[in-house]
Amino acid sequence: MNLPNRLTLLRVLLVPLFVAVAYWQVPYGARLAGALFLLAALTDGLDGYLARKRRMVTRLGKLMDPLADKLLVCAALVSLVEMHRLPGWVAMIIIGRELAVTGLRSFLSREGEVLEASLTAKLKTACQVVALAALFWQESPFSWHDPTPANLALMAALLLTLLSGWDYFRRGWAVIKKGGY
Template identity: 55%
Template sequence: MNLPNKITLARIILVPVFLAIVSIKIKYGHFLAAGLFILAASTDGLDGYFARKRNQVTKLGKFMDPLADKLLVSAALISLVELDKITAWVAFVIIGREFAVTGLRSIAAADGIVISASKLGKLKTISQIVAIVFLLIQDFPFSLLNIPIGKISMGVAVFFTIWSGIDYFKRARHFLKAGQK
């Protein structure tokens, strides 16, 4: 197994560790959970960087990388619902979009068509990570000013989630129309 795939595997392994830390009640545990989430999320760019730099892009990596991302974000969102930090519909919209776009990409890939990540998709990911972190750290330091930055940033994340999902389907409409014949 090459280095990029090991990094991706480490991200997957960090998911249950993150869930355990989020679930237990310890002093400053929310900061520890946020730090672990940031560490795991940052490995996404790292594995891709090494895969491209070392020319080690593999089928396993192409499968595991998006899976690791979805596991991490889904685990965080479900935890935030359980902690009553977000409503279930927010988690459903974000996770549902991931299933829809992944399904679209899988269908396209079966026909040899690659639907690459868009800039909107990258904005979606960044906005989700920022929102999740602020919700995990209970809006600190903005909570000192009574600014619900976590909820505001989650609203931004939902906006980019929906917009990027629509964009993926718009970019694939010619493929989808051809598949109906």
């Protein structure tokens, strides 16, 4: 197993650890969970960079990397909802978009078509990571009326989630119409 795939595996293994820490009722437990989440998220950028730079892209990596990303984000969202720091409907919008886009990309992939990640999708991911880590560190729950950095980052992440989802389906529909699926 090459280094990028090991980093992806590390990201998967960090998920249950940060979730467990998030549920500890100890001082600074949520902040430690946020730090572990951020560490796991940073492996995403690093594994992709190394895989491309060293030409170590593998089929396993292509499969596991996006799954590890979805697992990480979904675990953070569910943890934050359980901790009463995030409304459930916000988590469901983000999780729903992730599942829908994954389904669309999987369908098109089986048909030999590839929908590359857009700049908006990459910005969405970065914004989600910042927002979710910040929500672990923020003592108060998310609020539309409280312009804390964590809340503003989450609002931006939610907007980018919707925009990038719309963009994927717009591009995907064009491929579907062209191919006669």
